Amino acid sequence: MQEIKFTINGKDVTGGKGQTILEIALKNGFDIPYLCYHPKISKTGACRMCIVRVNEVMLKTACTEPAMEGMKVITEDEEIIKIRKGILELLLAEGDHNCLYCDANGACELQTLVHRYNIDQVAYEYPKRNREIDYESSEGLKRNENRCILCGRCVKACGEIQLSNVWSFTDRGGHTHLTSGLYEKIGDSSCVKCGACVQLCPTGSLSFQTVLGRGENWELTKESSICIYCGVGCKIDYYKNKEGLLVKTIGHDDGPNRGHLCVKGRFGFDFIQNGKRLSKPLIKRNGVFEEASWDEALDLVASKFIEIKDKYGPDSIAALSSAKCTNEENYLMQKIMRAVIGTNNVDHCARL
Amino acid sequence: MLTTEDIKGVIEKRGSSKEHLMFILRDLENISGNNQLEIDVLEKVAEITKIPKSTIAGFVGFYTMFKTNPRAPFIIRVCKSGPCHVMGARTIFDAVERNLGIKPGEATPDGLFYLEQCECLGVCSVAPAMMINYDIHGNLTEKKIKQILESYKSQKAIFGEKCGPEVEGKACVIDDDRQTKRLLVMVGKVDPLSIDSYIKNGGYAAIRKAIREYSSDDVINIVKDSGLSGRGGAGFPAGLKWSFMPKGDMQKYVICNADEGEPGTFKDRVLMEENPHLIIEGMLLCGYATGATVGYIYVRGEFRRAIERLQRAIDQARESRMLGKHLSGSTFSFDIFIKEGGGAYVCGEESSLMNSMEGKRGFPRFRPPFPAGAGFMGMPSNVNNVETYASVPMIIEHGATWYKSLGTEKCSGTKLYCLSGKLNRTGLVELPMGTTLRELIDIYGKGIKDGKTFKFAQVGGSAGGVFGEDLLDLPLDIDQTIKAGVTLGSGVVLACDKDTCAVDFLLNIISFFAHESCGQCVPCRVGTSQLHFLAKKFAMRTAVEKDIDSMIEKAQLMKQASLCALGQSPILPITTTLKYFREEFLNHCNTRYSCPECDMTLERFYR
Amino acid sequence: MxxxxxxxxxxxxxxxxxxxxxxxxxxxxxxxxxxxxxxxxxxxxxxxxxxxxxxxxxxxxxxxxxxxxxxxxxxxxxxxxxxxxxxxxxxxxxxxxxxxxxxxxxxxxxxxxxxxxxxxxxxxxxxxxxxxxxxxxxxxxxxxxxxxxxxxxxxxxxxxxxxxxxxxxxxxxxxxxxRGQNNVQGACDMGALNAVYPAYQPVASEENKEKFEKAWGVSGLPTKPGLTIVEMFNAAVAGNLKAVYEMGENPVMSDPNQHHVIEALEALNFFVVQDIFFTETAQYADVVLPACSFLEKEGTVTNTERRIQPMHRVLPPWGDARDDWWITMQIANRMGAQWDYKKPEDIFEEIRMVTPSYAGITYERVEKELIQWPCPAKDHPGTQYLHKEKFSRGLGLLTGIDYTPPAEETDTDYPVILTTGRILEHFHTGTMTRNSKILDEIVPEGFVEIHPNDAKIYNITDGEVISISSRRGSIRIRARVTDRSKPNVVFIPFHFFEAAANELTIDALDPTCKIPEYKVCSCKIEKIYL
Missing domain, CATH: 3.40.228.10 (Dimethylsulfoxide Reductase, domain 2)
Structure with a gap:
């Protein structure tokens, strides 16, 4: 990529030819606000929040404007602040943006910008159009379109990442709203519940069914791991609340999945905290399972293996290892069979 | 209910890719019997074409001509845009209502008629107007409406050219010898249905000459030298635009913007209906100059006669080898196809137009890339207005110097001015660039109607500025209007007399923008809605003085921040109206102030 | 890949x-x-x-x-x-x-x-x-x-x-x-297979035997390849296999010919199941050991593109559940071994020593780098794609292969082809997904896809519970009438214990790799008359 040099707020920066002002600015630590832009999807240029001043006169949206050699970019001045405030005020007046009862409270890009630009009141005078609220039709997703800012990220998430093309804008002007499929409820549409749209939604318009009543966003902690299901090996951030309960999953950008997940990775985690989990060793006595201590159970297993090996030879024992366990665990399983018991009778479900 | 076979038949005929969606849906609606696109039908279309259901839903929802609810064999669309509004559109709704007993959004009990409001139909010289299916009727009166409606009751629904003679292109040209006719010189002389007639009158000489004598760069240079500027409204130099098209063998397109939707404009329709080959020839020249091999004419869906005549002209041109491969024995190949609009003003914006051509919602695109870099289907495209292309053949034929002999210093040639509103004579006139408003009103419009006095004129369409008496002598060209803080736009002159209420007029304009905003960018989507709300407050006489500032502030924000020209437009009519009529707006801040015009509008549209 | x-x-x-x-x-x-x-x-x-x-x-x-x-x-x-x-x-x-x-x-x-x-x-x-x-x-x-x-x-x-x-x-x-499981690649790489050590080094090799004896400090490693899963069950039924140690598998659900599997498990003298749930298989066990779930453990997994990625402990262990590696180590040590792994990384360090393709991979590297094996040295970037410039055997071997029909072809008794597989919302035997509320809500029960023509022939309507039988068993299952498959081919997802597809499938194996023929067997469709 050809390198270009220009300045942002008087500071020299370099970027690649064809990159936008926003991409280079973000990489260099300049905090230009945006709502419709998202690095995972194609450019939209619709929210107009990222307007910057180029070469002292022109106002351009940083998310769509390619950076040029020698360009002078100012990310914020009085006029730009006025525009950004104006846009935020329009958005606040358009929808029902009450953080009190919004799932996104604390994790909302609109809320962050409203705070950043000191918007302290909403123009209540203008009529709002009631849009769709649907908390029920889908097992996975909830939507309250009154919290929607029509940034279009969900439309592109579905059309460019998941490729289900469930979402689209319909109607137009002030009546513009979202539709799933042919004016269907999201739960009745061809949505596969991958959650890509929710993951990209900047507000609480789309959220996961799992988050309801499970703590405030700022109380959640996260840790990454690898999905347990198929062989793609998606990297996932698992969020849990103060009580340690898993709340939601977000695809991690560094994994082979590049942030995307399927319905299993997205929602298939609560089995872990399912009351049916085994929590104590069990030993079958007279046909009935009884709880036992670890020592008791392990001793029994070891002694039985020794007994059978002695009596019938090592090849009378076999192990089924697991494609659900780690490399280390599989390694030890084949090692115990080969080095301790003395047989190659070890296999796992690779073929199933 | 349409059968799967019906649907398959249409898709087979039109092609199953997304760019044909407009045609597919239009055909299906036409054969549905009650002008409806049922969800089940759309579902089938999605299944057969593999176009996502949501895409179809979004498409249908964007274009106002489509509806998923049942309508009737005959849709009556009554125009409510500026010129018709001024000329009494509101009473037309009353008349239809009295005759059929239905309000907009309703069907008659016998299931024959369905009434809708619509925006400009492009027959503004015969305002007020309405369209029944694709049949346009102008100069409406109560008596005439009754006759018209009666005549439909015994008819079968048809969807072809059948408009009355008073709205035909040539009837809309003002008969006055003082004009300087260049574009219109053949109108009425040449038979639009016959390529032979066009050729006999000197047609296709320019393209032959170009192929014979000029290189593609020569053509671009001649157009540059001629000083021809775009006639769609923005006035960008045409030759320069052509020169932006990249050289090379990639697929390139010539696109003719015939989505004439600016209220008050009907010039392109006249040209398309009366001299379609002139446009084809202009596009051929552009194709020759830019290396494009395919042309598209995007015609608004309401212009059925223009579409049919253009199609016929294209067919004839192909037959006569004026379109096709290796034209005039050269290596130059070019063909033209028609695309239709679906009732969206914003599709006159070139990037929305290309999205619409691709079978998408008519959302404007951000720039760059410009059309010459990545246009239709992502390939280099040159978009010009009908009038622009139509001006090219004469430039090639007679030369740049000849062309420049008329017009002003910076804006050469002639301009088609569309006169409408409260004038004694309305219609299309062709005059040198820079003709004054006074000349247009007094000479060609024969003065304000019924001897009343001039109050203001809006020049340039809904997006244009309001001209008071002080601007009557401003030469109307692109350059000088900009200097005066207004715009020539597409050449619309909508004259209003003292009976017109400025508040009511502005409300009409703003409601137009609110209706036509595409809804993509925030400033325009929310801004137009809020402006509409504020303008309505004045009409309702519940506004306060501060609302004037609010309107200007919002329009200013839209001007600065909107993605496309639509959102940047309301500021001009708002500030110019307020410049002259601030007092009138302040009067409307009093609930006891009497304004029959506003009352009538509120009663008709905001009950 | x-x-x-x-x-x-x-x-x-x-x-x-x-x-x-x-x-x-x-x-x-x-x-x-x-x-x-x-x-x-x-x-x-x-x-x-x-x-x-x-x-x-x-x-x-x-x-x-x-x-x-x-x-x-x-x-x-x-x-x-x-x-x-x-x-x-x-x-x-x-x-x-x-x-x-x-x-x-x-x-x-x-x-x-x-x-x-x-x-x-x-x-x-x-x-x-x-x-x-x-x-x-x-x-x-x-x-x-x-x-x-x-x-x-x-x-x-x-x-x-x-x-x-x-x-x-x-x-x-x-x-x-x-690959269908999140670490099926890794399990194979680690030698959890009957005939190879880690990195596919054959057990039937004196050289490898010596190498691993040295690495593990033992002697007398067996050189005879062991049994594969299906062979194990055959051996159990025949009385030659007496004990099975099973970690995180559910053969009653996942293996073909369910009745045969159960027969085998019942024939064992001693059967240990180590799992997170009391699975369909666990009920045949003598000892059931509670293991940590994937979010409660650390370690590495290798995905379908040979990429090694770290798993992190997101949650504390459930109840008294323990890491699988800890349990295995405890059993080994109680049988006389002296393993002393403190944490998974200790095991991984040993893996690096004996697994050439993993030799250059460390815990530190996988935290911040994208590494795919083979990665023979610490300064090696890993391998994005295999067979660059030359194949591992030198020249690529083109082998002419004739088509051979499946083991069981349709006949008058069993005239319909049955094929099995997975669906989006569920996974394998359903142990995890059937216990995930949202996933189980989306698709709560099994079904058989039947072509409309067949539905007509058998007088079956969409949603009706019907009987599907093969030579090995019979299940009742809800019909889903759809033209996704051709007539005379039915499809059943195998996630649902209530209508277990593997009661029907055949345990015929590929002669080389012993994979069962899940994808085709013969069955018959019957309407249930009440």
């Missing part, structure tokens, strides 16, 4: 055969769909069911289950006959062409169409021509290639085709099996 997931955008086209990618590897499915739908890349799909991808395919072949080899041969026949294969590549990098070409001679499109039961033989020619133009084309497959008695041959055929096209050893090409 010979190649990498991030190479999907580099491919000019895709051949997807025996993989319902959008349901079973949805994230890769979406990536392929993006290239095809949004970027106009080409797609050829071969599958007995009209999977989602087939909708967007340039060519789609709805073959009879078990006839992959025939159609792959058909493509190759055309490539050779028309001389449009990559001659330079074959000459330089492969051997065995002449012999293979001879075998392929008879696989003309009509012959292939007859075997595969397709009515578009001319498309075989067109598709082959298209493949020849796609540079590169990637081939993706999954269990729809392997789970046959001819599974190994199916895999070889995919490699034959890609070598013929010159698509191996280049970015954006490759033979790309999509």
């Amino acid at each position: 010979t190649n990498s997931i991030r190479e999907v955008p580099l491919s000019e086209g895709f051949l997807v055969i025996g993989s319902n990618t959008t349901e079973n590897h949805p994230v890769i499915g979406s990536m392929i769909m993006k290239e095809v739908i949004n970027q106009g890349k080409k797609l050829i799909v071969v599958d007995p069911r009209e999977i989602e991808l087939s909708r967007y395919a340039d060519y789609y072949f709805q073959i009879k289950p078990g006839t992959n080899i025939a159609i792959l041969n058909g493509f190759m026949h055309v490539l050779i006959k028309e001389g449009i294969f990559n001659k330079e590549y074959v000459e330089k990098r492969c051997e065995g062409f002449e012999a293979m070409a001879k075998i392929l001679e008879k696989y003309n499109p009509e012959f292939v169409a007859e075997i595969c039961g397709i009515d578009n033989p001319e498309d075989i020619v067109k598709a082959a021509r298209l493949m020849a133009q796609l540079k590169p084309m990637a081939l993706y497959y999954a269990m729809g290639i392997t789970q046959f008695v001819s599974g190994v041959n199916g895999v070889k055929s995919t490699a034959n085709l890609q070598m013929l096209l010159g698509n191996l050893g280049i970015p954006g090409g490759g033979v790309n099996p999509l």
